Amino acid sequence: MKLLFILENFHPHIGGVETLFRNLTAGLAKEGHEVTVLTHKLAGTLYEEIIEGVRIIRVPCLDSRYLFSFAAIPMAIRLAKHADIIHTTTYNAALPALIAAKIGKKPSLITIHEILGEHWGRFTGMPLLSAAMHQWIEKRIARARFDSYIAVSESTMRQLLEANPKARVSVIYNSIDHAHFHPELHDGSSIRDELGLANNFVCLTYGRPGITKGIEHVIDAASLIAKAVPSAKLVLILSKSPLSRYIEMKQRIEKSPARDAILLLEPKPYPDLPRYIKAADCVIVPSLTEGFGYTAAEASSLLVPVVASNTTSLPEVVSGKHVLVEPGSAKAIAQGVLKIYRKEHDEVARKTFTIGDCVKNYIKAYRELIEEKR
Numbered sequence: 001m002k003l004l005f006i007l008e009n010f011h012p013h014i015g016g017v018e019t020l021f022r023n024l025t026a027g028l029a030k031e032g033h034e035v036t037v038l039t040h041k042l043a044g045t046l047y048e049e050i051i052e053g054v055r056i057i058r059v060p061c062l063d064s065r066y067l068f069s070f071a072a073i074p075m076a077i078r079l080a081k082h083a084d085i086i087h088t089t090t091y092n093a094a095l096p097a098l099i100a101a102k103i104g105k106k107p108s109l110i111t112i113h114e115i116l117g118e119h120w121g122r123f124t125g126m127p128l129l130s131a132a133m134h135q136w137i138e139k140r141i142a143r144a145r146f147d148s149y150i151a152v153s154e155s156t157m158r159q160l161l162e163a164n165p166k167a168r169v170s171v172i173y174n175s176i177d178h179a180h181f182h183p184e185l186h187d188g189s190s191i192r193d194e195l196g197l198a199n200n201f202v203c204l205t206y207g208r209p210g211i212t213k214g215i216e217h218v219i220d221a222a223s224l225i226a227k228a229v230p231s232a233k234l235v236l237i238l239s240k241s242p243l244s245r246y247i248e249m250k251q252r253i254e255k256s257p258a259r260d261a262i263l264l265l266e267p268k269p270y271p272d273l274p275r276y277i278k279a280a281d282c283v284i285v286p287s288l289t290e291g292f293g294y295t296a297a298e299a300s301s302l303l304v305p306v307v308a309s310n311t312t313s314l315p316e317v318v319s320g321k322h323v324l325v326e327p328g329s330a331k332a333i334a335q336g337v338l339k340i341y342r343k344e345h346d347e348v349a350r351k352t353f354t355i356g357d358c359v360k361n362y363i364k365a366y367r368e369l370i371e372e373k374r
Helices: 016-030 065-071 073-080 094-104 117-124 128-142 154-163 189-194 215-228 243-255 270-278 294-301 330-341 355-373
Strands: 002-006 034-040 048-051 054-059 085-089 108-112 148-151 169-171 201-207 232-238 262-265 282-285 306-309 320-325 346-348
Touching: 002 016, 002 073, 002 094, 016 034, 016 054, 016 355, 034 065, 034 073, 054 073, 065 094, 073 094, 085 094, 085 355, 094 108, 108 355, 117 128, 117 154, 128 154, 148 154, 148 355, 154 169, 189 270, 201 215, 201 270, 201 294, 215 232, 215 243, 215 330, 232 243, 232 270, 243 262, 270 294, 282 294, 282 330, 294 306, 306 330, 320 330
Parallel strands: 002 034, 002 085, 034 054, 085 108, 108 148, 148 169, 201 232, 201 282, 232 262, 282 306, 306 320
Antiparallel strands: 048 054, 320 346
């Protein structure tokens, strides 16, 4: 098959969506399919190159993903002529993908990560007018005439069907590299020694400090955790994007009565991340909403106990030893950690979200659409 992906962001841009599509496109190319990605040009990247068998074409748009919605249209139409199917995702790539598909009379598929709906203002911190505009765009995408919608979790599928009850939608979970996040390949003891935490009960939270990630609630929980478990230390590995939120979280730590029990580390490269996760006695995932939940899946894959918010997709993704808690509550997080410490946690079999399964399921979806269009 000749597959055209139209994505506002792609490697080397970092994020959960980018992880999904890098794994998927590389996996498809490995299976012998002809894969092209049309994306927006980041500073320092080439206009065109091939990575892992995937042809990447980048559109200059002043480093603005919003301008990409319009700047990508001419190239999208040209590339669509040679494609068997067009695959896109929310948000800013949906318009050029839909236009190219309609003009080229090609089947189209869109992956939906989550639907924020009326919560745009609360979960993004946007001004009222901007939040209303994004909510309107999201609603238009949910009701657009794509041939198929793919939700990355059952939770996201329910959100989508609320927005568009007539949508043709199925669930294909995102994937993680279980070979990389394999419990027998990593030992965190050297990290604990290096950080001076050999005898501590280590709680880890890592990832982006965006509003939806609820990092402030973990910081606020630190003093409650320290009172219940005097040996406890909270380790935070936070991305510096968005920078304003990173600075805000850093200031919150400095003002915390438990600041001596909190350790903020620099972001860690992907190859080193499993060792830091394995160094923890529990991983805290305090998200207010998730489309999938990579941190919960990665920690669970490494068999590290998890305290996760009982919201959206997280109950679907978390496995092994875990405790689900009320989202947005420092008290609930502290109680969850205490349950892990006392071994009063729940436990289910380890769930896997393999790259191979993800690729196989998307290939099936593509072939079904192509057959229908013949």
